[in-house]
Amino acid sequence: MRELDVSVVQAAVARMVVEANCRIGAEAMACLRRSREQEEHPLPRRIMEQIIKNDELAEERTVPLCQDTGMAVFRVQVGQELVLTGGLLEEALQTCMAQGYREGYLRKSVVADPLFHRANTGDNTPAVIYYEIVSGSRILITFAPKGFGSENMSKIAMLKPADGVEGVKAFILKTVREAGPNPCPPMVVGVGIGGTFDKCAQLSKFALMRELGQPNPHSDYAALERELLASINKMDIGPAGLGGHTTALAVHIESFPTHIAGLPVAVNICCHAYRHSRVEL
Amino acid sequence: MKHVTLPLDEETVRSLHAGDEVLLTGWFYTGRDAAHKRLAACLAAGDKLPFPLAGETLYYVGPAPEKPGQIIGPAGPTSSYRMDPYTPALLDHGLRGMIGKGRRSQAVIDAMIRHHAVYFLTIGGTAALISDSIRKKEPVCYEDLGTEAVCRLYVEDFYAIVGIDCQGRSVLRG
Secondary structure, three states: OEEEEHHHHHHHHHHHHHHHHHOOOHHHHHHHHHHHHHOOOHHHHHHHHHHHHHHHHHHHHOOOOOOOOOEEEEEEEEEOOEEEEOOOHHHHHHHHHHHHHHHOOOOOOOEOOOOOOOOEOOOOOOOEEEEEEEOOOOEEEEEEEEOHHHHOOOEEEEEOHHHHHHHHHHHHHHHHHHHOOOOOOOEEEEEEEEEOHHHHHHHHHHHOOOOOOOOOOOHHHHHHHHHHHHHHOOOOOOHHHOOOOOOEEEEEEEEEEEOOOOEEEEEEEEOOOOOOEEEEO | OEEEEOOOOHHHHHHOOOOOEEEEEEEEEEOOHHHHHHHHHHHHOOOOOOOOOOOOEEEOOOOOOOOOOOOOOOOOOOEHHHHOOOHHHHHHOOOOEEEEEOOOOHHHHHHHHHHOOEEEEOOOOOHHHHHOOEEEEEEEEOHHHHHHOEEEEEEEEEEEEEEEOOOOOEOOOO
16 A cells, blocks of 8 residues: 555645646647647638737746636546545645636636525636545646537437437537537537546546547547547638637547447537646655 | 727727637727626616727636736636626617637627627637737726726737627527
Protein backbone atom coordinates (compact mmCIF):
# COMPACT_ATOMS: atom_id res chain seq x y z
CA MET A 1 0.00 0.00 0.00
CA ARG A 2 1.13 3.51 -0.81
CA GLU A 3 0.02 6.49 1.28
CA LEU A 4 -0.68 9.92 -0.18
CA ASP A 5 -1.80 12.97 1.77
CA VAL A 6 -4.80 14.70 0.16
CA SER A 7 -3.02 18.05 0.55
CA VAL A 8 -0.86 16.97 -2.41
CA VAL A 9 -4.04 16.42 -4.43
CA GLN A 10 -5.41 19.80 -3.32
CA ALA A 11 -2.44 21.82 -4.59
CA ALA A 12 -2.53 20.03 -7.93
CA VAL A 13 -6.28 20.51 -8.42
CA ALA A 14 -6.26 24.26 -7.79
CA ARG A 15 -3.54 24.60 -10.43
CA MET A 16 -5.09 22.30 -13.00
CA VAL A 17 -8.48 24.06 -13.13
CA VAL A 18 -6.81 27.37 -13.98
CA GLU A 19 -4.47 25.76 -16.50
CA ALA A 20 -7.26 23.99 -18.38
CA ASN A 21 -9.30 27.19 -18.65
CA CYS A 22 -6.48 29.47 -19.76
CA ARG A 23 -4.39 27.26 -22.02
CA ILE A 24 -5.55 25.37 -25.07
CA GLY A 25 -3.59 22.15 -25.58
CA ALA A 26 -0.84 21.84 -28.18
CA GLU A 27 -2.86 19.31 -30.22
CA ALA A 28 -5.91 21.58 -30.29
CA MET A 29 -3.81 24.59 -31.32
CA ALA A 30 -2.12 22.59 -34.09
CA CYS A 31 -5.54 21.43 -35.30
CA LEU A 32 -6.94 25.00 -35.30
CA ARG A 33 -3.93 26.16 -37.36
CA ARG A 34 -4.35 23.34 -39.89
CA SER A 35 -8.05 24.17 -40.18
CA ARG A 36 -7.32 27.84 -40.83
CA GLU A 37 -5.14 26.84 -43.79
CA GLN A 38 -8.03 24.84 -45.24
CA GLU A 39 -10.38 27.85 -45.28
CA GLU A 40 -9.93 29.67 -48.58
CA HIS A 41 -12.77 32.20 -48.15
CA PRO A 42 -11.92 35.37 -46.20
CA LEU A 43 -14.71 35.21 -43.56
CA PRO A 44 -14.16 31.66 -42.22
CA ARG A 45 -10.42 32.26 -42.43
CA ARG A 46 -10.74 35.48 -40.41
CA ILE A 47 -12.85 33.70 -37.80
CA MET A 48 -10.25 30.92 -37.46
CA GLU A 49 -7.57 33.60 -37.12
CA GLN A 50 -9.54 35.29 -34.34
CA ILE A 51 -9.96 31.99 -32.50
CA ILE A 52 -6.20 31.29 -32.72
CA LYS A 53 -5.31 34.85 -31.66
CA ASN A 54 -7.76 34.62 -28.75
CA ASP A 55 -6.20 31.38 -27.53
CA GLU A 56 -2.70 32.85 -27.77
CA LEU A 57 -3.78 35.97 -25.84
CA ALA A 58 -5.46 33.90 -23.13
CA GLU A 59 -2.32 31.88 -22.51
CA GLU A 60 -0.10 34.96 -22.55
CA ARG A 61 -2.29 36.78 -19.99
CA THR A 62 -3.43 33.72 -18.02
CA VAL A 63 -7.08 34.63 -18.55
CA PRO A 64 -9.79 32.17 -19.60
CA LEU A 65 -10.16 31.45 -23.33
CA CYS A 66 -13.92 31.74 -22.94
CA GLN A 67 -16.01 33.56 -20.32
CA ASP A 68 -17.95 30.32 -19.88
CA THR A 69 -15.43 28.50 -17.73
CA GLY A 70 -17.95 25.73 -17.43
CA MET A 71 -19.33 23.33 -14.92
CA ALA A 72 -16.33 21.47 -13.51
CA VAL A 73 -16.11 17.79 -14.48
CA PHE A 74 -13.51 15.43 -13.04
CA ARG A 75 -12.65 11.85 -13.93
CA VAL A 76 -10.74 10.38 -11.00
CA GLN A 77 -9.04 6.99 -11.38
CA VAL A 78 -7.76 5.73 -8.03
CA GLY A 79 -5.37 2.78 -7.82
CA GLN A 80 -6.68 0.28 -5.29
CA GLU A 81 -3.28 0.06 -3.62
CA LEU A 82 -3.38 3.76 -2.77
CA VAL A 83 -4.46 5.00 0.65
CA LEU A 84 -5.45 8.66 0.83
CA THR A 85 -4.77 10.25 4.21
CA GLY A 86 -5.36 13.60 5.87
CA GLY A 87 -8.92 14.25 4.70
CA LEU A 88 -11.70 13.33 2.30
CA LEU A 89 -10.89 13.20 -1.41
CA GLU A 90 -14.35 14.51 -2.38
CA GLU A 91 -13.97 17.51 -0.07
CA ALA A 92 -10.46 18.19 -1.35
CA LEU A 93 -11.61 18.16 -4.98
CA GLN A 94 -14.62 20.42 -4.38
CA THR A 95 -12.75 22.90 -2.18
CA CYS A 96 -9.74 23.20 -4.44
CA MET A 97 -11.81 23.45 -7.59
CA ALA A 98 -13.58 26.42 -5.95
CA GLN A 99 -10.22 27.86 -4.90
CA GLY A 100 -8.94 27.60 -8.48
CA TYR A 101 -12.07 29.33 -9.81
CA ARG A 102 -11.71 32.13 -7.25
CA GLU A 103 -7.97 32.73 -7.54
CA GLY A 104 -7.91 32.24 -11.31
CA TYR A 105 -10.69 34.83 -11.92
CA LEU A 106 -12.84 32.17 -13.58
CA ARG A 107 -16.60 32.60 -13.89
CA LYS A 108 -18.88 30.92 -11.38
CA SER A 109 -21.63 29.42 -13.50
CA VAL A 110 -23.48 26.95 -11.28
CA VAL A 111 -26.96 27.37 -9.76
CA ALA A 112 -27.84 25.43 -6.60
CA ASP A 113 -31.29 24.31 -7.69
CA PRO A 114 -31.89 23.61 -11.38
CA LEU A 115 -35.63 24.27 -11.41
CA PHE A 116 -37.11 26.45 -8.68
CA HIS A 117 -34.59 28.94 -7.32
CA ARG A 118 -31.62 28.94 -9.70
CA ALA A 119 -29.47 30.93 -7.26
CA ASN A 120 -25.76 30.96 -8.13
CA THR A 121 -23.69 28.97 -5.62
CA GLY A 122 -21.04 31.67 -5.93
CA ASP A 123 -18.02 29.37 -6.02
CA ASN A 124 -18.77 27.08 -8.99
CA THR A 125 -19.45 24.10 -6.69
CA PRO A 126 -20.38 21.39 -6.98
CA ALA A 127 -18.17 19.73 -9.56
CA VAL A 128 -19.43 16.58 -11.28
CA ILE A 129 -16.98 13.83 -10.27
CA TYR A 130 -16.72 10.32 -11.73
CA TYR A 131 -14.66 7.94 -9.58
CA GLU A 132 -13.16 4.67 -10.79
CA ILE A 133 -11.13 2.12 -8.88
CA VAL A 134 -8.27 0.87 -11.06
CA SER A 135 -5.14 -1.23 -10.56
CA GLY A 136 -1.93 0.24 -9.17
CA SER A 137 -1.04 2.71 -6.44
CA ARG A 138 -1.43 6.07 -8.16
CA ILE A 139 -4.26 8.53 -8.73
CA LEU A 140 -5.00 9.96 -12.17
CA ILE A 141 -7.20 13.07 -12.27
CA THR A 142 -8.59 14.48 -15.51
CA PHE A 143 -10.37 17.82 -15.38
CA ALA A 144 -12.59 19.19 -18.14
CA PRO A 145 -14.59 22.41 -17.65
CA LYS A 146 -17.78 22.02 -19.70
CA GLY A 147 -19.36 25.07 -21.27
CA PHE A 148 -23.10 24.87 -21.74
CA GLY A 149 -23.46 26.54 -25.15
CA SER A 150 -22.29 23.22 -26.56
CA GLU A 151 -23.53 20.98 -23.72
CA ASN A 152 -27.10 22.12 -24.49
CA MET A 153 -26.78 20.81 -28.07
CA SER A 154 -26.06 17.25 -26.87
CA LYS A 155 -28.51 14.36 -27.35
CA ILE A 156 -29.05 10.70 -26.54
CA ALA A 157 -31.03 8.03 -28.43
CA MET A 158 -31.99 4.47 -27.52
CA LEU A 159 -31.74 2.94 -31.00
CA LYS A 160 -32.82 -0.58 -31.97
CA PRO A 161 -30.14 -3.17 -32.79
CA ALA A 162 -31.66 -3.27 -36.30
CA ASP A 163 -30.73 0.42 -36.75
CA GLY A 164 -27.09 -0.70 -36.88
CA VAL A 165 -24.15 1.36 -38.10
CA GLU A 166 -26.30 3.38 -40.51
CA GLY A 167 -28.73 4.33 -37.74
CA VAL A 168 -25.89 5.40 -35.47
CA LYS A 169 -24.31 7.52 -38.20
CA ALA A 170 -27.66 9.13 -39.07
CA PHE A 171 -28.34 10.06 -35.42
CA ILE A 172 -24.89 11.59 -34.90
CA LEU A 173 -25.08 13.61 -38.13
CA LYS A 174 -28.63 14.79 -37.35
CA THR A 175 -27.51 15.95 -33.89
CA VAL A 176 -24.61 17.93 -35.35
CA ARG A 177 -26.81 19.44 -38.09
CA GLU A 178 -29.43 20.52 -35.56
CA ALA A 179 -26.72 22.04 -33.34
CA GLY A 180 -25.57 24.05 -36.37
CA PRO A 181 -24.14 27.45 -35.45
CA ASN A 182 -25.18 27.32 -31.78
CA PRO A 183 -22.39 25.37 -30.01
CA CYS A 184 -19.52 27.62 -31.24
CA PRO A 185 -18.24 25.55 -34.14
CA PRO A 186 -15.73 24.23 -35.02
CA MET A 187 -16.90 21.66 -32.50
CA VAL A 188 -15.53 18.43 -31.08
CA VAL A 189 -18.05 15.59 -31.17
CA GLY A 190 -17.90 13.09 -28.30
CA VAL A 191 -19.87 9.90 -28.91
CA GLY A 192 -20.78 7.09 -26.53
CA ILE A 193 -22.11 3.83 -28.01
CA GLY A 194 -23.44 0.98 -25.86
CA GLY A 195 -23.86 0.40 -22.13
CA THR A 196 -27.07 1.57 -20.47
CA PHE A 197 -28.82 4.95 -20.89
CA ASP A 198 -26.61 6.58 -18.22
CA LYS A 199 -23.40 4.71 -19.06
CA CYS A 200 -23.72 5.79 -22.68
CA ALA A 201 -23.92 9.47 -21.72
CA GLN A 202 -20.89 9.04 -19.46
CA LEU A 203 -18.93 7.43 -22.33
CA SER A 204 -19.68 10.43 -24.54
CA LYS A 205 -18.30 12.74 -21.82
CA PHE A 206 -15.16 10.63 -21.44
CA ALA A 207 -14.75 10.75 -25.24
CA LEU A 208 -14.31 14.52 -24.82
CA MET A 209 -11.47 13.99 -22.35
CA ARG A 210 -9.21 12.29 -24.92
CA GLU A 211 -6.33 14.20 -26.48
CA LEU A 212 -7.74 15.96 -29.53
CA GLY A 213 -7.74 13.73 -32.58
CA GLN A 214 -6.39 10.67 -30.77
CA PRO A 215 -8.19 7.82 -32.57
CA ASN A 216 -10.18 5.04 -30.94
CA PRO A 217 -7.81 2.06 -30.50
CA HIS A 218 -10.15 -0.27 -32.44
CA SER A 219 -9.75 0.08 -36.19
CA ASP A 220 -13.47 -0.16 -37.00
CA TYR A 221 -14.35 2.65 -34.57
CA ALA A 222 -11.36 4.70 -35.72
CA ALA A 223 -12.57 4.35 -39.33
CA LEU A 224 -16.07 5.44 -38.25
CA GLU A 225 -14.57 8.51 -36.51
CA ARG A 226 -12.77 9.50 -39.72
CA GLU A 227 -15.86 8.91 -41.88
CA LEU A 228 -18.11 10.96 -39.57
CA LEU A 229 -15.59 13.82 -39.39
CA ALA A 230 -15.45 13.96 -43.19
CA SER A 231 -19.27 13.96 -43.45
CA ILE A 232 -19.61 16.68 -40.80
CA ASN A 233 -17.05 18.88 -42.52
CA LYS A 234 -19.08 18.72 -45.74
CA MET A 235 -22.12 20.25 -43.98
CA ASP A 236 -20.87 23.83 -44.61
CA ILE A 237 -21.79 24.97 -41.09
CA GLY A 238 -18.21 26.21 -40.68
CA PRO A 239 -16.51 28.41 -38.07
CA ALA A 240 -19.15 30.30 -36.02
CA GLY A 241 -21.82 28.79 -38.29
CA LEU A 242 -21.08 31.15 -41.18
CA GLY A 243 -20.05 28.51 -43.71
CA GLY A 244 -16.72 26.85 -44.44
CA HIS A 245 -14.89 23.55 -44.27
CA THR A 246 -14.23 23.44 -40.52
CA THR A 247 -17.43 22.39 -38.77
CA ALA A 248 -15.71 19.89 -36.45
CA LEU A 249 -12.11 19.44 -35.33
CA ALA A 250 -12.56 15.79 -34.37
CA VAL A 251 -15.02 12.99 -33.65
CA HIS A 252 -14.15 10.78 -30.66
CA ILE A 253 -16.08 7.55 -30.06
CA GLU A 254 -16.04 5.43 -26.91
CA SER A 255 -17.89 2.10 -26.81
CA PHE A 256 -19.04 -0.39 -24.15
CA PRO A 257 -20.85 -3.74 -24.24
CA THR A 258 -24.63 -3.43 -24.22
CA HIS A 259 -27.84 -5.47 -23.84
CA ILE A 260 -29.11 -7.83 -26.59
CA ALA A 261 -32.11 -5.52 -27.05
CA GLY A 262 -30.30 -2.20 -27.20
CA LEU A 263 -28.10 0.20 -29.13
CA PRO A 264 -27.76 3.40 -27.04
CA VAL A 265 -25.97 6.36 -28.67
CA ALA A 266 -25.07 9.60 -26.91
CA VAL A 267 -23.62 12.65 -28.61
CA ASN A 268 -21.92 15.16 -26.32
CA ILE A 269 -20.85 18.28 -28.17
CA CYS A 270 -17.92 20.49 -27.20
CA CYS A 271 -16.97 23.84 -28.70
CA HIS A 272 -13.56 24.70 -30.21
CA ALA A 273 -12.33 25.59 -26.70
CA TYR A 274 -11.40 21.94 -26.15
CA ARG A 275 -10.18 22.25 -22.58
CA HIS A 276 -8.82 19.69 -20.20
CA SER A 277 -5.88 19.03 -17.91
CA ARG A 278 -4.52 15.87 -16.36
CA VAL A 279 -2.38 15.06 -13.36
CA GLU A 280 -1.02 11.78 -12.04
CA LEU A 281 0.12 11.59 -8.41
CA MET B 1 -15.54 46.90 -42.73
CA LYS B 2 -18.30 49.41 -41.82
CA HIS B 3 -17.98 51.66 -38.76
CA VAL B 4 -21.23 51.80 -36.81
CA THR B 5 -22.01 54.13 -33.92
CA LEU B 6 -24.23 53.14 -31.00
CA PRO B 7 -26.98 53.73 -30.04
CA LEU B 8 -28.33 52.78 -33.47
CA ASP B 9 -30.72 54.99 -35.39
CA GLU B 10 -33.28 53.56 -37.76
CA GLU B 11 -31.45 54.76 -40.85
CA THR B 12 -28.27 52.95 -39.81
CA VAL B 13 -30.21 49.76 -39.13
CA ARG B 14 -31.75 49.91 -42.61
CA SER B 15 -28.29 50.28 -44.17
CA LEU B 16 -26.98 47.07 -42.58
CA HIS B 17 -27.19 43.81 -44.52
CA ALA B 18 -26.77 40.22 -43.38
CA GLY B 19 -23.10 39.30 -43.76
CA ASP B 20 -21.72 42.85 -43.32
CA GLU B 21 -18.68 42.98 -41.07
CA VAL B 22 -18.85 45.98 -38.74
CA LEU B 23 -16.89 47.74 -36.02
CA LEU B 24 -19.20 49.05 -33.30
CA THR B 25 -18.35 52.08 -31.20
CA GLY B 26 -20.53 53.41 -28.38
CA TRP B 27 -22.59 52.21 -25.43
CA PHE B 28 -24.70 49.08 -25.09
CA TYR B 29 -26.20 47.03 -22.27
CA THR B 30 -25.42 43.49 -21.20
CA GLY B 31 -28.13 41.00 -20.37
CA ARG B 32 -28.59 37.23 -20.46
CA ASP B 33 -31.02 34.60 -19.18
CA ALA B 34 -31.81 35.76 -15.65
CA ALA B 35 -31.90 39.48 -16.54
CA HIS B 36 -34.22 38.78 -19.49
CA LYS B 37 -36.57 36.89 -17.21
CA ARG B 38 -36.75 39.91 -14.87
CA LEU B 39 -37.14 42.44 -17.69
CA ALA B 40 -39.98 40.39 -19.20
CA ALA B 41 -41.67 40.09 -15.79
CA CYS B 42 -41.34 43.85 -15.39
CA LEU B 43 -43.02 44.49 -18.76
CA ALA B 44 -45.75 41.91 -18.08
CA ALA B 45 -46.57 43.66 -14.80
CA GLY B 46 -46.70 47.03 -16.57
CA ASP B 47 -43.81 48.39 -14.46
CA LYS B 48 -41.14 50.82 -15.59
CA LEU B 49 -37.95 49.12 -16.83
CA PRO B 50 -34.81 49.78 -14.72
CA PHE B 51 -33.11 51.35 -17.78
CA PRO B 52 -34.46 52.91 -21.00
CA LEU B 53 -34.65 50.33 -23.78
CA ALA B 54 -35.73 52.54 -26.69
CA GLY B 55 -33.12 52.55 -29.44
CA GLU B 56 -30.67 50.52 -27.35
CA THR B 57 -28.64 47.39 -28.04
CA LEU B 58 -28.30 44.36 -25.76
CA TYR B 59 -25.22 42.11 -25.69
CA TYR B 60 -25.90 38.57 -24.49
CA VAL B 61 -22.93 38.06 -22.21
CA GLY B 62 -21.98 36.96 -18.71
CA PRO B 63 -18.37 38.10 -18.35
CA ALA B 64 -15.69 36.33 -16.34
CA PRO B 65 -14.44 38.33 -13.33
CA GLU B 66 -11.89 41.04 -14.07
CA LYS B 67 -8.37 40.76 -12.68
CA PRO B 68 -7.12 43.77 -10.69
CA GLY B 69 -6.53 46.63 -13.12
CA GLN B 70 -8.76 45.20 -15.86
CA ILE B 71 -12.01 46.87 -16.96
CA ILE B 72 -13.75 43.56 -17.56
CA GLY B 73 -12.81 39.89 -17.71
CA PRO B 74 -13.16 37.80 -20.88
CA ALA B 75 -16.58 38.62 -22.33
CA GLY B 76 -17.68 36.61 -25.36
CA PRO B 77 -21.26 36.05 -26.54
CA THR B 78 -23.65 33.45 -25.16
CA SER B 79 -26.23 31.52 -27.25
CA SER B 80 -29.00 33.90 -28.30
CA TYR B 81 -31.83 31.38 -28.73
CA ARG B 82 -32.27 31.17 -24.96
CA MET B 83 -33.34 34.83 -24.97
CA ASP B 84 -35.89 34.21 -27.76
CA PRO B 85 -38.92 33.65 -25.47
CA TYR B 86 -38.42 37.16 -24.01
CA THR B 87 -37.14 39.06 -27.04
CA PRO B 88 -40.30 39.97 -29.00
CA ALA B 89 -41.65 41.85 -25.96
CA LEU B 90 -38.36 43.77 -25.64
CA LEU B 91 -38.46 44.63 -29.35
CA ASP B 92 -42.05 45.85 -28.88
CA HIS B 93 -40.64 48.23 -26.25
CA GLY B 94 -38.01 49.73 -28.51
CA LEU B 95 -34.95 47.43 -28.39
CA ARG B 96 -33.14 48.04 -31.70
CA GLY B 97 -30.03 45.88 -31.63
CA MET B 98 -28.91 42.54 -30.22
CA ILE B 99 -25.47 40.94 -30.10
CA GLY B 100 -24.97 37.23 -29.52
CA LYS B 101 -24.22 33.96 -31.24
CA GLY B 102 -26.23 31.33 -33.08
CA ARG B 103 -29.79 31.07 -34.32
CA ARG B 104 -32.96 33.07 -33.51
CA SER B 105 -36.57 31.92 -33.58
CA GLN B 106 -39.01 32.89 -36.31
CA ALA B 107 -40.99 34.90 -33.73
CA VAL B 108 -37.89 37.01 -33.02
CA ILE B 109 -37.15 37.49 -36.73
CA ASP B 110 -40.77 38.56 -37.36
CA ALA B 111 -40.56 41.10 -34.52
CA MET B 112 -37.23 42.38 -35.89
CA ILE B 113 -38.83 42.99 -39.29
CA ARG B 114 -41.80 44.71 -37.65
CA HIS B 115 -39.62 47.05 -35.59
CA HIS B 116 -36.57 47.43 -37.89
CA ALA B 117 -34.09 45.81 -35.53
CA VAL B 118 -30.77 44.11 -36.22
CA TYR B 119 -29.01 41.07 -34.77
CA PHE B 120 -25.21 41.06 -34.72
CA LEU B 121 -22.97 38.05 -34.24
CA THR B 122 -19.69 37.96 -32.40
CA ILE B 123 -17.44 34.93 -32.44
CA GLY B 124 -18.16 32.52 -29.60
CA GLY B 125 -15.09 31.41 -27.70
CA THR B 126 -13.03 34.52 -28.45
CA ALA B 127 -13.76 36.16 -25.11
CA ALA B 128 -10.22 37.26 -24.28
CA LEU B 129 -9.88 39.01 -27.64
CA ILE B 130 -13.34 40.63 -27.46
CA SER B 131 -12.65 42.12 -24.02
CA ASP B 132 -9.87 44.25 -25.55
CA SER B 133 -12.44 46.43 -27.33
CA ILE B 134 -14.41 47.10 -24.13
CA ARG B 135 -13.25 50.45 -22.65
CA LYS B 136 -15.73 51.25 -19.89
CA LYS B 137 -18.10 49.31 -17.68
CA GLU B 138 -20.84 50.71 -15.45
CA PRO B 139 -23.24 48.70 -13.29
CA VAL B 140 -26.94 49.26 -14.12
CA CYS B 141 -29.21 46.84 -12.23
CA TYR B 142 -29.77 43.32 -10.87
CA GLU B 143 -26.34 43.25 -9.20
CA ASP B 144 -27.46 40.29 -7.09
CA LEU B 145 -27.26 38.19 -10.28
CA GLY B 146 -23.44 38.33 -10.29
CA THR B 147 -22.16 37.64 -13.81
CA GLU B 148 -25.76 37.93 -15.06
CA ALA B 149 -26.22 41.50 -13.77
CA VAL B 150 -27.00 44.22 -16.32
CA CYS B 151 -24.07 46.55 -17.09
CA ARG B 152 -23.52 49.33 -19.55
CA LEU B 153 -20.40 48.89 -21.66
CA TYR B 154 -18.57 51.39 -23.84
CA VAL B 155 -16.83 49.71 -26.76
CA GLU B 156 -14.49 50.93 -29.46
CA ASP B 157 -14.19 49.10 -32.78
CA PHE B 158 -16.00 46.06 -31.40
CA TYR B 159 -15.95 43.48 -34.23
CA ALA B 160 -19.29 41.98 -35.22
CA ILE B 161 -21.07 40.52 -38.23
CA VAL B 162 -24.66 41.37 -39.19
CA GLY B 163 -26.26 37.97 -38.53
CA ILE B 164 -29.88 38.84 -39.30
CA ASP B 165 -30.84 42.19 -40.81
CA CYS B 166 -34.03 44.22 -40.46
CA GLN B 167 -35.52 42.49 -43.50
CA GLY B 168 -35.10 39.12 -41.83
CA ARG B 169 -32.24 37.92 -44.03
CA SER B 170 -29.79 35.64 -42.21
CA VAL B 171 -26.16 34.79 -42.79
CA LEU B 172 -26.26 31.71 -40.52
CA ARG B 173 -25.90 28.24 -42.00
CA GLY B 174 -27.98 25.28 -40.93
